[in-house]
Amino acid sequence: MSLSKRDRKDRSVDGKSFPIDPIAEIKATLAIEVADALRREFGDGPLQVKRMARLMGVNPRTVKNWLQTDNGPNGAGLVVLMRHSKAVTDAVLMLADRHIERTAAKEAVLRRELRSMLRDLLDHLGPD
Structure with a gap:
């Protein structure tokens, strides 16, 4: 069976390297980053x-496949992971080069924690 001309466009010709597939590269990196997170x-x-x-x-x-980096999460799985894990959210924003959003997300979390601590402190102090 011979290959069509269109199939041959993806093959290496005269020692040239294959084109880099950015999606495959991101999938592999995402799997590693999610597992670490x-x-x-x-x-x-x-x-x-x-x-x-x-x-x-x-x-x-x-989950075992995610941790062993055999597979990364699909889109919906990644969203669910990001809901439950600050580390995964941070890793995804880092991979997307969204440093401003990453910083803003951290600041929002810190603000919420500070408000909660202040409420607890005020409740502890009681009325004037």
Whole structure:
């Protein structure tokens, strides 16, 4: 069976290298970054894997594949991960070169935590 001319456009000719596939490169990098972020935030033991699977509504085998970088999360899975993990959100924003948004997200979290601490302090002090 011979290849059509269109198929040959993707082949290396005369020692030239293949074109770089930016999507494949990002998928591999994303899988590594997500796995690192999940390990930092949750750990990677069997109990943590089950906890992450319940939290994110996926099969534990899916979480194991993420942690082993066999597969990265799909779009919907990534959004769910970002909802539950600050480390994953930070990693995705870093990969997207969204440094301003990354900083803004950190500031928003710090502001919320500060407000919560101030409320607790005021409740502790009681009325004047």
